[in-house]
Amino acid sequence: MAGTISIEQVHARSAERADAATASIPWYIWCCLASVVSCVLGSAWDISWHESIGRDSFWTAAHMLIYLSGVLAGISCGYLILYTTFRKDSPLFDVSISMWGFRGPLGAFICAWGAVAMIASAPFDNWWHNSYGLDVKILSPPHVLLALGMIGIRFGLLVMVLAEMNRAEGIYRQRLERILFVTVVFLMGMTVGIAQEFTNRVFMHSARFYLVIMITAPIWVATVAWVAKNRWAATIMTAMFTALHLFFVWGFPLVPAEPKLGPVYQHITHLVPPDFPVLLIIPAIIFDLLRRRTADWSRWKQAVTLGAAFLVSFVAVQWPFANFLMSPASRNRIFQTTNYPYFIPSTSPWVRNIYIPTEHAPAQFWIRMLVALCVSILMVRLGIAWGEWMRRIRR
Amino acid sequence: MKEFRRQSALLGILLLAVAIPALAHVGSADVYYEGDAGPYHLFVTVRVPQVVPGVAEIEVRSQTGDVNAIQIVPLRLSGPGSTFPPTPDFAARSKDDPQFFTGSLWLMESGALQVRITVDGAKGKGELSVPVASFAQRTYPMQRPLAGLMIVLMLILGIGVISIVGAGAREASLERGETPGPASARRAKIAIAVTIILVLGLVYLGKAWWGAEDSNYKNRVAFYKPPTAETTLENGNRLVIRAKSENPTWSAKINMGEVIPDHNHLMHLFLIELPGMNRMWHLHPTLLQGGAFADDLPAMPAGHYQVFADVVDARGFPWTLVGTVDLPQINGGALTGDDSSWSGEAIASQQDQLVSQLPGGGRMIWERDPGALKANSAMDFKFSVQGKDGKPVQDLEPYMGMAGHAEFVRSDLSVFAHVHPAGSVPMASLEMAQAGLLGDTPSMQGMAMTPKNETLPAEVSFPYGFPKPGDYRIFVQVKRAGQVETGVFDAHVQ
Numbered sequence: 067m068a069g070t071i072s073i074e075q076v077h078a079r080s081a082e083r084a085d086a087a088t089a090s091i092p093w094y095i096w097c098c099l100a101s102v103v104s105c106v107l108g109s110a111w112d113i114s115w116h117e118s119i120g121r122d123s124f125w126t127a128a129h130m131l132i133y134l135s136g137v138l139a140g141i142s143c144g145y146l147i148l149y150t151t152f153r154k155d156s157p158l159f160d161v162s163i164s165m166w167g168f169r170g171p172l173g174a175f176i177c178a179w180g181a182v183a184m185i186a187s188a189p190f191d192n193w194w195h196n197s198y199g200l201d202v203k204i205l206s207p208p209h210v211l212l213a214l215g216m217i218g219i220r221f222g223l224l225v226m227v228l229a230e231m232n233r234a235e236g237i238y239r240q241r242l243e244r245i246l247f248v249t250v251v252f253l254m255g256m257t258v259g260i261a262q263e264f265t266n267r268v269f270m271h272s273a274r275f276y277l278v279i280m281i282t283a284p285i286w287v288a289t290v291a292w293v294a295k296n297r298w299a300a301t302i303m304t305a306m307f308t309a310l311h312l313f314f315v316w317g318f319p320l321v322p323a324e325p326k327l328g329p330v331y332q333h334i335t336h337l338v339p340p341d342f343p344v345l346l347i348i349p350a351i352i353f354d355l356l357r358r359r360t361a362d363w364s365r366w367k368q369a370v371t372l373g374a375a376f377l378v379s380f381v382a383v384q385w386p387f388a389n390f391l392m393s394p395a396s397r398n399r400i401f402q403t404t405n406y407p408y409f410i411p412s413t414s415p416w417v418r419n420i421y422i423p424t425e426h427a428p429a430q431f432w433i434r435m436l437v438a439l440c441v442s443i444l445m446v447r448l449g450i451a452w453g454e455w456m457r458r459i460r461r
Numbered sequence: 462m463k464e465f466r467r468q469s470a471l472l473g474i475l476l477l478a479v480a481i482p483a484l485a486h487v488g489s490a491d492v493y494y495e496g497d498a499g500p501y502h503l504f505v506t507v508r509v510p511q512v513v514p515g516v517a518e519i520e521v522r523s524q525t526g527d528v529n530a531i532q533i534v535p536l537r538l539s540g541p542g543s544t545f546p547p548t549p550d551f552a553a554r555s556k557d558d559p560q561f562f563t564g565s566l567w568l569m570e571s572g573a574l575q576v577r578i579t580v581d582g583a584k585g586k587g588e589l590s591v592p593v594a595s596f597a598q599r600t601y602p603m604q605r606p607l608a609g610l611m612i613v614l615m616l617i618l619g620i621g622v623i624s625i626v627g628a629g630a631r632e633a634s635l636e637r638g639e640t641p642g643p644a645s646a647r648r649a650k651i652a653i654a655v656t657i658i659l660v661l662g663l664v665y666l667g668k669a670w671w672g673a674e675d676s677n678y679k680n681r682v683a684f685y686k687p688p689t690a691e692t693t694l695e696n697g698n699r700l701v702i703r704a705k706s707e708n709p710t711w712s713a714k715i716n717m718g719e720v721i722p723d724h725n726h727l728m729h730l731f732l733i734e735l736p737g738m739n740r741m742w743h744l745h746p747t748l749l750q751g752g753a754f755a756d757d758l759p760a761m762p763a764g765h766y767q768v769f770a771d772v773v774d775a776r777g778f779p780w781t782l783v784g785t786v787d788l789p790q791i792n793g794g795a796l797t798g799d800d801s802s803w804s805g806e807a808i809a810s811q812q813d814q815l816v817s818q819l820p821g822g823g824r825m826i827w828e829r830d831p832g833a834l835k836a837n838s839a840m841d842f843k844f845s846v847q848g849k850d851g852k853p854v855q856d857l858e859p860y861m862g863m864a865g866h867a868e869f870v871r872s873d874l875s876v877f878a879h880v881h882p883a884g885s886v887p888m889a890s891l892e893m894a895q896a897g898l899l900g901d902t903p904s905m906q907g908m909a910m911t912p913k914n915e916t917l918p919a920e921v922s923f924p925y926g927f928p929k930p931g932d933y934r935i936f937v938q939v940k941r942a943g944q945v946e947t948g949v950f951d952a953h954v955q
Contacts, residue, residue, distance in 0.1 A: 120547065120567070120569070121567060160637050160638040161637050163628045163629065163631070163632040163633060164628065164632070165624050165625065165627075165628040166624060172625070172628065172629045172632075172633045175625050175628070176625055179618065179621050179622060179625060182614070182617060182618060182621065183618055185614075186611070186614035186615070186617075186618060189607060189610060189611065190611060193601075193603055193607055196512065196601055197512065197600045197601040197602075197603070198512060198600060198674065198675075198678045199510075199512040199513050199514040199515050199597065199678075206674065207667055207670055207671050207674065210667075225629075225633075229633070233637075324547070324548050325545075325547040325548065326547050326548045326550075327535075327547055327567045327569050328534060328535040328536050328537075328542070328546060328547040328569065328574075329535065329536050329537040329542030329543070329569065329570060329574065330536075330542065330545040330546065330547050331541050331542050331545070332545070333545055408545075408547070409569065409570075411541045411542065412541050413541065455634075458633075458634035459633050459634060460633065460634055460635060460636055460637070461632055461633050461634075461635060
């Protein structure tokens with residue numbers, strides 16, 4: 067009967083577990099991790115470059131890092147798929163999936179898809195600039211295609227790590243779990259990062275800001291909490307996310323830069339850093355604490371509790387923190403609230419520290435907050451389902 | 462995040478070379494300017510991009526060979542953005558012509574900008590600023606090969622993601638060596654069906670988003686299209702002109718009540734009789750309450766007239782109101798002040814006319830090189846004025862502060878340019894650009910705003926370039942002994 071396993075396979079699995087305890091991380095995971103790190107550094111650097119220097123070329127270091135990401139993921143996963151397909155003695159052959167006549171780990175196919183999406187975005191973006199001008203914003207259709215490619219590579223890496231992790235035990239599994247945390251951090255960085263035009267501090271007293279954060283963050287918090295064995299998984303992941311963000315916030319101002327495009331509205335002497343990270347660490351701690359107390363509940367009941375707690379705790383800390391970010395007390399090297407892109411006029415609400423309401427009536431605000439609550443619950447439920455599926459990934 | 466930027470720039474330059482300028486300002490967006498950067502006399506051409514943000518091509522010709530280096534930098538014309546220049550670019554010296562320099566500048570915004578040019582040479586440093594009206598003129602459709610490539614890539618990605626999800630649902634959770642059973646196959650079918658719906662939804666949303674972005678951009682293009690000159694005739698001879706744009710946000714952002722004087726007048730109105738362009742009036746309406754303009758027309762025959770009305774808004778951005786008006790016989794008075802008129806032969810087709818008889822008995826001669834006129838070629842249009850005796854006149858005087866005014870009009874009215882000896886830039890914008898130059902004076906800019914009683918040489922020149930091939934009529938206006946005289950020339954441009 068299909069779907070059952072033989073006694074030989076049980077023996078093979080035991081042997082595999084024994085190997086897994088002492089095995090080292092395979093080369094293709096390192097390659098894809100290098101690809102993702104390259105992409106993260108390149109993207110953050112490129113955004114800052116566009117905000118500080120403006121002009122670029124095909125050959126900027128930031129662009130090279132992004133291209134390297136696509137090339138590294140594409141070549142390594144392409145090779146892995148071809149090797150697994152045509153070498154029947156490949157150790158991955160019977161832990162691979164088949165697609166279009168090829169065999170390979172599921173994550174490798176996803177990474178390869180991401181690399182193709184990144185390549186496809188290039189001529190699209192090129193045409194977009196010719197037709198609508200050089201964009202000065204992150205959210206445009208070709209950039210979203212590029213971002214989907216980047217997410218694809220990160221998600222592919224995540225699935226590759228999970229497949230390996232779920233077949234492993236002991237120290238090897240712990241090592242893989244660390245890579246899992248890093249990968250989820252990068253995934254959340256991608257989804258939260260691409261929405262940064264909506265998460266500026268001037269929007270932090272509007273419901274849309276909280277809706278955007280609920281769309282982009284809780285799913286990863288729930289996923290990592292359900293897939294990792296660590297009881298503080300959500301806290302660790304968001305702490306790593308915050309640390310990575312702070313690395314850019316504090317690191318970029320150390321690099322000298324000056325605008326090469328005009329008109330220039332801000333006096334720039336160094337790379338403009340990203341905004342101070344949003345305080346996701348607090349709702350993540352609450353999430354981990356509540357998760358333990360609700361472990362025996364139904365999944366939907368858990369999702370309602372955790373999703374609502376996530377939103378409420380986030381609003382409770384971020385709302386007053388926004389006031390602080392708007393105040394003179396935040397204008398220092400720690401919080402970096404006086405660093406604006408060169409193209410932001412002094413008359414901008416951002417520079418003048420004035421909130422921009424995105425809802426124009428209290429009813430609209432509360433309806434949108436209600437939507438944010440529903441989205442948070444749904445995203446947590448989706449994250450739980452995803453996390454449970456991820457626990458089952460073997461290939 | 463922005464791949465292939467260099468290729469973008471190169472492709473943009475190629476597209477600029479073949480692009481047909483849109484109907485804006487009117488159909489003549491490139492800037493031609495002649496002036497002094499300190500001790501250096503320069504002829505500057507700014508070939509503006511078709512899309513904004515986009516790359517402008519800057520061409521600088523020095524009259525003398527003592528220039529070592531030229532730097533170029535874009536700024537806002539006034540207000541915020543005009544005080545912090547970005548790092549300047551060096552214009553490259555031509556290998557064939559050491560007095561010719563070229564460079565590229567990104568114009569990141571629409572509106573009234575300036576290109577500041579700093580010259581370093583044997584006589585020290587000099588600086589000038591050229592006002593540039595930056596605006597998106599068009600969008601480019603996707604070329605068929607690229608559209609084909611994108612469709613193929615999107616199909617691969619779409620089918621790829623469906624296949625990956627299907628394969629993942631079927632096999633990802635199987636143990637080593639385990640083969641998928643019916644339950645796995647069923648799960649895969651469900652996953653594929655859901656993914657197909659999601660992919661189609663994503664494609665639909667993406668298309669809607671793209672359409673919205675395209676619509677926004679086209680609105681920006683429409684914003685900068687020449688506003689319509691809506692005209693009404695009151696009391697038999699009072700022509701009232703109001704600006705109206707197709708774009709709904711235009712009237713909210715542009716206040717005609719706040720236009721600034723451009724060489725002594727808030728509006729320069731040109732009425733050209735159609736279809737032959739055999740009569741032309743250059744009038745100066747006054748501003749009424751609410752942003753309308755009005756002028757008591759002089760005596761004019763009944764006819765169908767083309768309206769071009771030049772104004773400069775408070776930020777230094779030039780607008781040309783365009784329209785037509787059918788006028789009855791106007792029993793108005795004589796021309797007054799700086800108003801002027803001309804009448805004569807209809808425009809010639811496919812031939813050049815180089816000599817124009819002047820009403821006072823003299824004549825005006827277009828001093829040009831033999832050979833065909835080429836579109837998009839920067840030229841100095843030189844005209845000499847001779848008296849009845851055939852000798853250069855000694856009595857030319859400034860007309861509205863300048864040696865002359867020239868209007869270039871294409872036979873189909875798709876091009877209209879009001880040009881001065883300093884070039885195609887509005888003098889009001891030039892004054893704003895000049896204000897930003899530290900320690901500069903009007904004479905250093907070569908503004909050609911000549912003192913009223915000064916006697917001028919018998920030759921006047923205008924830097925300009927025809928934007929596209931076709932037949933053009935050129936009206937050249939000078940002032941002699943208190944009388945405005947208009948020479949009219951026809952040009953066939955290849």
